[in-house]
Amino acid sequence: MAxxxxxxxxxxxxxxVRRLALFQPLAGDQxxxxxxxxxxQREIPPGTVLYTQDSHLDESFTLFQGWVMLYxxxxxxxxxxxxxxxxxxxxxxxxxxxxxxxxSAQALTPVALCVFKRDSLMQMFREHPLLAIQMAWITSRxxxxxxxxxxxxxxxxxxxxxxxxxxxxxxxxGARGPIDERAGIPIPLKQEHIADALGLTTIHVNRxxxxxxxxxxxxxxxxxxxxxxxxxxxxxTGFQSDSFSRRPLL
Amino acid sequence: MAxxxxxxxxxxxxxxVRRLALFQPLAGDQxxxxxxxxxxQREIPPGTVLYTQDSHLDESFTLFQGWVMLYxxxxxxxxxxxxxxxxxxxxxxxxxxxxxxxxSAQALTPVALCVFKRDSLMQMFREHPLLAIQMAWITSRxxxxxxxxxxxxxxxxxxxxxxxxxxxxxxxxGARGPIDERAGIPIPLKQEHIADALGLTTIHVNRxxxxxxxxxxxxxxxxxxxxxxxxxxxxxTGFQSDSFSRRPLL
DNA sequence: CGACCTCTTGAGTGAGCTCAAAAACAGTGG
DNA sequence: CCACTGTTTTTGAGCTCACTCAAGAGGTCG
Numbered sequence: 001m002a003x004x005x006x007x008x009x010x011x012x013x014x015x016x017v018r019r020l021a022l023f024q025p026l027a028g029d030q031x032x033x034x035x036x037x038x039x040x041q042r043e044i045p046p047g048t049v050l051y052t053q054d055s056h057l058d059e060s061f062t063l064f065q066g067w068v069m070l071y072x073x074x075x076x077x078x079x080x081x082x083x084x085x086x087x088x089x090x091x092x093x094x095x096x097x098x099x100x101x102x103x104s105a106q107a108l109t110p111v112a113l114c115v116f117k118r119d120s121l122m123q124m125f126r127e128h129p130l131l132a133i134q135m136a137w138i139t140s141r142x143x144x145x146x147x148x149x150x151x152x153x154x155x156x157x158x159x160x161x162x163x164x165x166x167x168x169x170x171x172x173x174g175a176r177g178p179i180d181e182r183a184g185i186p187i188p189l190k191q192e193h194i195a196d197a198l199g200l201t202t203i204h205v206n207r208x209x210x211x212x213x214x215x216x217x218x219x220x221x222x223x224x225x226x227x228x229x230x231x232x233x234x235x236x237t238g239f240q241s242d243s244f245s246r247r248p249l250l
Numbered sequence: 251m252a253x254x255x256x257x258x259x260x261x262x263x264x265x266x267v268r269r270l271a272l273f274q275p276l277a278g279d280q281x282x283x284x285x286x287x288x289x290x291q292r293e294i295p296p297g298t299v300l301y302t303q304d305s306h307l308d309e310s311f312t313l314f315q316g317w318v319m320l321y322x323x324x325x326x327x328x329x330x331x332x333x334x335x336x337x338x339x340x341x342x343x344x345x346x347x348x349x350x351x352x353x354s355a356q357a358l359t360p361v362a363l364c365v366f367k368r369d370s371l372m373q374m375f376r377e378h379p380l381l382a383i384q385m386a387w388i389t390s391r392x393x394x395x396x397x398x399x400x401x402x403x404x405x406x407x408x409x410x411x412x413x414x415x416x417x418x419x420x421x422x423x424g425a426r427g428p429i430d431e432r433a434g435i436p437i438p439l440k441q442e443h444i445a446d447a448l449g450l451t452t453i454h455v456n457r458x459x460x461x462x463x464x465x466x467x468x469x470x471x472x473x474x475x476x477x478x479x480x481x482x483x484x485x486x487t488g489f490q491s492d493s494f495s496r497r498p499l500l
Numbered sequence: 501c502g503a504c505c506t507c508t509t510g511a512g513t514g515a516g517c518t519c520a521a522a523a524a525c526a527g528t529g530g
Numbered sequence: 531c532c533a534c535t536g537t538t539t540t541t542g543a544g545c546t547c548a549c550t551c552a553a554g555a556g557g558t559c560g
Contacts, residue, residue, distance in 0.1 A: 075488045080401040095391035129379030136386040141345035146396040151322050151330040153403035154449030199404030238325045
């Protein structure tokens, strides 16, 4: 994640993407090589389901613009949001490419993606080992974020879970570009999404948001998140931005 | 994980390890090359802390024998177990090798490991790209397991969480060698470990174990797990072993 | 035979859930 | 511009699953 801002950011060949996670640190010749692999840019409206749990997927994606929600569904409709993917994130990389994918992905906003055919991606890895190493690091970073999330789910009360989520989103968005603290950060999440991410009910999320608001800690209203008292939030969650550090260029 | 049993399993050079996750699918010359990199076998007694959250780690490990618990601790002592590592699993791979590690690791049993110095591992990746690709898949599989775990934590009641854990452990152990259903599977976990993995208290784990026992579903006693009614357990969790599929040889 | 874990059971409490229903809001068509 | 419909947010009331506090029972080891 958190690509270092630089004077002359590398471009993703097929897409007009800057500082994309998988490509940003690559040398020019490798970028050129990627042009030869079937890459496609795709744009989809909010609500579109990119892929569905248990289906077979022969593509993966780099998110260029917008938010995508990755989630898993249990038989009776219970839902767990696994990750909110932001621009630069990679989606659809599977441990077993021949097996079904284990989660679904849905666009929360208008979304722009780079699409890779699976065999094409494999081929790229073979030809450009650095890409494979980058992929290992990206996946490892996602795993660390999942660990944060697990710790929230298992060991934090509702108020802390929400505080932690807010700080995480704020930090991840801040790493992607400057954000206007005063105006508030645009967050396209319904209370239901937050509930499904944090293992709560919508109703309880609502009450907890009220508590945070009335405590002067943070306000989420009409799609805008305002952090009112960061020190207090950081204090209550023990938030460390280390989890989102940048990876080495190798 | 789940390496296919084969007639003549590859050996991990320095260690007398068979079917190790990172090496199993490698060709002979690559294995040889690894000999030239600083690898070390290490054995540690139960309870040993391999590494500690927030410390700087310049090694990573392939687990050869025994169980290792990966966990995170919050300021006030709350603990979340992230993963129970079994033989063949890889530990200590970090998204940012220069940053502090974000969790701790402790041996639950006597443990044997292959140790890699960090720069040595990096060097191996550069020289043998297939290793990097394998690493990406291994990490991706771990992430999928973390997703299972998250779903339990967020959206399942205590009984289902424990049932799911039992089925997962049974399946992962089964993939590593034949297990004697009747005798029961050796599980070196205290109720406290289970509680910290599943976001419950020890006391509630105890009560729930009793419920499972009295319901004729599964019994965990004196370190032995017996699955008494797998269909019922599978039914209540919707357990799919897909999550633990083997990865491609590329 | 104590000292120390780990497991077990009881009793009471509370954070978060369910059920139910307003109120605010957004879009749509007349 | 407004009535009409569907979605999202908000609030109330009561319940329950899981937690806290407390204490006894088993096991293990020096």
